[in-house]
Amino acid sequence: MFRLVDETSVDTLKLSIEGREYDVPVGISVAAAVLLCGITRLRNTPVSGSPRLPYCMMGICFDCLMTIDGFPNQQACQLEVRENMTIEIQQGAAELLQQR
Amino acid sequence: MKDHYQLLVIGAGPAGLAAAAEAARLGLDVALVDEQKAPGGQIYRNVGSIQEPVSTYLGKDYLRGKPLVEEFLQSGATYINSASVWYLDERLETGLLIDGASHFITAERLILATGAQERPMPLPGWQLPGVMTAGAGQILLKSAAMIPSRRVVLAGSGPLLLLIAWQYLQVGVKIGAIIDTTPGSGFSKLLPYLPRALPAFDYLLKGLSFILAIKKAGIPVYKAVADLRAEGHESLESVSFTTGLGDGNKRTEIDMEAETLLLHQGVIPNLRLPLAAGCELEWDALQQSWKIVKDIWGQSSVDQVLVAGDCAGIVGARAGELQGRLCALQAAHQLKKIDLQPRDRAATRIKRSLQRHLSIRPFLDTLYPPAKAYQLPDDETLVCRCEEVNAGQIREAARMGCVGPNQVKAFTRCGMGPCQGCLCGSTVSALIADETGASMEQVGYFRVRPPFKPITLGELANT
Numbered sequence: 001m002f003r004l005v006d007e008t009s010v011d012t013l014k015l016s017i018e019g020r021e022y023d024v025p026v027g028i029s030v031a032a033a034v035l036l037c038g039i040t041r042l043r044n045t046p047v048s049g050s051p052r053l054p055y056c057m058m059g060i061c062f063d064c065l066m067t068i069d070g071f072p073n074q075q076a077c078q079l080e081v082r083e084n085m086t087i088e089i090q091q092g093a094a095e096l097l098q099q100r
Numbered sequence: 101m102k103d104h105y106q107l108l109v110i111g112a113g114p115a116g117l118a119a120a121a122e123a124a125r126l127g128l129d130v131a132l133v134d135e136q137k138a139p140g141g142q143i144y145r146n147v148g149s150i151q152e153p154v155s156t157y158l159g160k161d162y163l164r165g166k167p168l169v170e171e172f173l174q175s176g177a178t179y180i181n182s183a184s185v186w187y188l189d190e191r192l193e194t195g196l197l198i199d200g201a202s203h204f205i206t207a208e209r210l211i212l213a214t215g216a217q218e219r220p221m222p223l224p225g226w227q228l229p230g231v232m233t234a235g236a237g238q239i240l241l242k243s244a245a246m247i248p249s250r251r252v253v254l255a256g257s258g259p260l261l262l263l264i265a266w267q268y269l270q271v272g273v274k275i276g277a278i279i280d281t282t283p284g285s286g287f288s289k290l291l292p293y294l295p296r297a298l299p300a301f302d303y304l305l306k307g308l309s310f311i312l313a314i315k316k317a318g319i320p321v322y323k324a325v326a327d328l329r330a331e332g333h334e335s336l337e338s339v340s341f342t343t344g345l346g347d348g349n350k351r352t353e354i355d356m357e358a359e360t361l362l363l364h365q366g367v368i369p370n371l372r373l374p375l376a377a378g379c380e381l382e383w384d385a386l387q388q389s390w391k392i393v394k395d396i397w398g399q400s401s402v403d404q405v406l407v408a409g410d411c412a413g414i415v416g417a418r419a420g421e422l423q424g425r426l427c428a429l430q431a432a433h434q435l436k437k438i439d440l441q442p443r444d445r446a447a448t449r450i451k452r453s454l455q456r457h458l459s460i461r462p463f464l465d466t467l468y469p470p471a472k473a474y475q476l477p478d479d480e481t482l483v484c485r486c487e488e489v490n491a492g493q494i495r496e497a498a499r500m501g502c503v504g505p506n507q508v509k510a511f512t513r514c515g516m517g518p519c520q521g522c523l524c525g526s527t528v529s530a531l532i533a534d535e536t537g538a539s540m541e542q543v544g545y546f547r548v549r550p551p552f553k554p555i556t557l558g559e560l561a562n563t
Contacts, residue, residue, distance in 0.1 A: 001230065001359060002240060003249035005154055005271055028244040036246060040335055041229055047488040051334055053229035055485070055523075057236035058142055059135055059184075060217045060370070062518035063227075063485060065554075073518075073554040078135065078184070 002035040015085040024081055031057060031064045031077035034087070042066050042076060046093040066090050101180055101203065105131045107431050108194060108207035109177075110185060110373060113141020114417045115409025116213030117168050118424035119431075121175035123211075126432040131178035131205070133185060133196060139169045141215055142235065143417045145242045148173075154245045157270040159263075161306075161417075162242075168421065187550040190378040192404055197555055201562040209404050209431045212374050213424060216367035216410035219389070219470055220523050221256060222477045224329040226363065227485050230336030234264045234364035247273045248360040253339050255279035255328060256364040258468040262310040264362065269317050276358060277320045279328060279341060281365065281471045293463040300460035322354065326473065330361050365470045368526060369411045375548040377405045383540040386465045387414055388475070389526065390545055396451070397430035398423055406431055419457040422450050475530045483531070484524040486517020494528055498535035505529055505546045518554060521546040 004010060004025065012023040017039055024033040031054040034042050041051035043065055055063040057077045064076040069086050072094030076087075109120045112134035120132040132139075140147045144165025155163065173179070180196070187195025192210055196203045218233045225231065234254065240246040247268065253276045254261055261278070268275055297304065314321065328341040339358045344351035368389040375381070380393040380401035391413030398406040406427040409420030429447055432438045438446075477483065479492030489512045497511040505521070505528045508514055514528060515521035521528070525546050533543045 001249060002246045005157075005241075005245045005247055025244065028246075032240055032244040032246060035240070036244070045488060050227065050488075051229050052227065053335075054232065054236060055227075056218070056233050057239040058217070060519060060522045061485065065518065075553075080137065 001038055002032075004036070013081060013083045015081055015083070015087060017087045018089060026081070028081055029057075029077050030066065030068060030074075030079045030081055030085070030087060033081050034064075034066075034076060041089060043090040044092055049092065067094075101131070101178065101205075103203070103205055105129050105178070105205065105207045106435055107131075107209045107211065108133065108205060109211045109213060110134075110194070111141065111213035111215055111409070111411070112136065112139040112172075112181070113143060113213060113215045113409060113420065114165070114168060115215070115411075115420035115424035115427075116141070116211070117172040118421040119211045119213060119408055119428045120177040121172040122425045122428035123431060124175035124177040126428060127437045128428075128432055128435060131180055131207075132172070133180045133183050133194070133205075135182070135184050137182045139172055139179070139181070140165050142239065144169065145239060150242070151245070154241065154271075157267055158242065159267065159270075164417075184553045185373060186553040186555050188373055188376040188552075189550065190402070192377060195550065197553055197559060200559050202555065202560050203563060208435060209406065210377065211398070211406045211408055211424070211427045211431060212377065212411055213408045213420070214370045214373050214411040216414060217370045217522060218364055219366045219368045220527055221363045221365045221474045222481050222483050222491070222527055223363075223474055224478070224481050225331055225336070227482050228330050228332050228336045229334070230332065230359055231330045231361045231363065234261050234362040237360075237362045238264050238267070241267065241271070247271055250359040251276045251357060252360040252362065253277050253279065253356065253358040254362050254364075255281060255339065257282040257471065258364055258366040259307060259464065260367070261364045262307060262314070264364075265314050265319070266310040269313055275319045277322060277356060278314065279325050279339070280321055280323045281325050281328065281474070282468055283471050284324065290463065290466055293466050297460045297463035299456045303460045303464075326351070328473070336361055365474055366468060367410065367414055369413060370522075371411065371545070372520070372522065372548050372552060374400065374405070374407055374411060375545070376550065376552070378402050379405055379407065381545060384413060386462060388470055389414065396426065398427035399430060415458060415461065419454055422454040422457065425450050426454070475527060476534050477527070483527045484512075484514040484517065486519050486523070487513040487515075489514040489524075491527075491531060494531045495535050498532045502532065503536065503538070504544050505532065508532060509546065515546050520548065520552065
């Protein structure tokens with residue numbers, strides 16, 4: 001869906017999305033990483049369960065809420081990728097209490 | 101970071117950066133809070149560390165942000181980055197969420213410079229994966245050096261749509277088509293604004309150069325567009341619309357394959373924090389948007405709150421920067437750091453320059469009015485993306501007697517999701533006004549309440 005302007009000289013780090021490992025450029029947002037890795041949905045809505053991907057990329061629309069390192073409702077466009085980050089699709093609304 | 105400053109500025113775009121730098125220079129104890137990790141806002145996003153060749157693709161106007169960011173970083177103002185404002189009330193206590201912990205800051209004066217957001221463009225299928233705002237496309241280019249890998253279509257109206265088309269052409273992105281939804285406003289409506297726009301002739305030339313580049317590149321541009329839809333099952337597959345010249349001319353139906361659709365129909369103020377602080381609103385019929393009531397210094401209806409840049413009414417980056425400087429002068433005067441005469445002396449040149457940059461606005465606002473079809477969408481079109489409420493449900497609530505958006509919210513949950521109405525507010529007010537025959541002023545806007553960002557009890561307790 002999206003690619004890098006220049007794929008050569010980029011520092012990368014490893015993270016996982018839905019259990020699969022990816023190398024992504026250092027310094028980009030989680031939402032950008034999701035688009036770069038060709039993920040087709042990052043959440044299912046709480047009302048109809050329909051799939052969504054990032055819409056505004058600037059923290060306004062909240063369409064990019066994901067579960068990141070076990071924490072639900074994280075705005076993927078506002079968070080920078082980190083080494084070994086665990087990123088999961090958010091299914092509907094977040095559970096109030098979680099086992100950690 | 102302290103828990104009290106003389107002046108707190110919120111937003112590190114052109115207006116906020118200029119305000120904070122100017123205030124620090126005038127001797128105020130000032131902090132600037134911003135959600136991003138680096139200064140620049142959305143327009144100058146990542147400008148401090150942008151690399152070649154992307155910096156060249158983005159153009160000269162983008163690089164104007166560099167000296168401003170430098171000026172701010174060297175000004176001595178405290179910079180609080182990666183901080184989300186989750187709380188602000190009429191007592192002007194500001195709640196920040198930084199790395200999983202909540203902090204409260206108070207200040208004697210507040211300058212709000214929270215910028216603009218894109219005007220929502222509800223059309224059938226705009227919630228499908230693959231449909232994004234043109235601004236989102238630009239942010240991906242600025243902050244991640246990313247471009248659409250397959251067929252991208254641009255749709256909508258306004259200068260930013262032309263700009264991103266031009267930027268994509270520089271990078272070598274293949275643009276499938278530009279679908280121009282600008283209603284034909286007619287040259288006669290524009291003419292009265294042209295003489296006033298002439299001092300800002302450079303804006304007009306720039307726009308023309310974009311249009312020529314698009315033409316030269318041979319990108320298909322469709323005009324007089326109606327019935328625009330994004331189509332697909334689990335994600336965007338195609339874009340369909342009809343095109344024609346109107347006046348009874350035959351319309352052609354077009355259905356084109358697309359993997360990415362970028363939408364844009366101008367920008368509107370990001371009102372959330374000014375509203376939370378209790379600032380008075382007014383409706384701007386020419387800009388077709390709400391703006392914050394203020395004087396030339398940016399003084400809002402709330403004594404301790406000044407507003408600068410696009411969050412108070414769309415003025416653009418250059419004018420926003422100048423408004424930020426005027427706000428800082430006024431705050432410094434109010435806090436007894438600068439007398440009346442030196443304030444006015446310093447302001448003379450800024451005001452003159454501001455006048456020039458503002459002179460283009462009525463022309464642009466008349467040239468690119470938002471199309472009715474995406475302000476008053478069909479009944480089946482989703483208006484509230486969070487709670488998945490469509491235009492028909494909002495019309496029905498209005499027919500049942502809801503006189504304003506807050507009642508519609510209670511009846512339909514529209515605007516009650518995590519974005520708190522940012523993506524539906526302008527449409528909801530317009531739909532109610534249209535359905536009931538009331539004016540926008542009578543209908544009003546959503547009430548804003550904290551928390552503005554999802555915050556857990558753990559984060560709230562973790563100070």
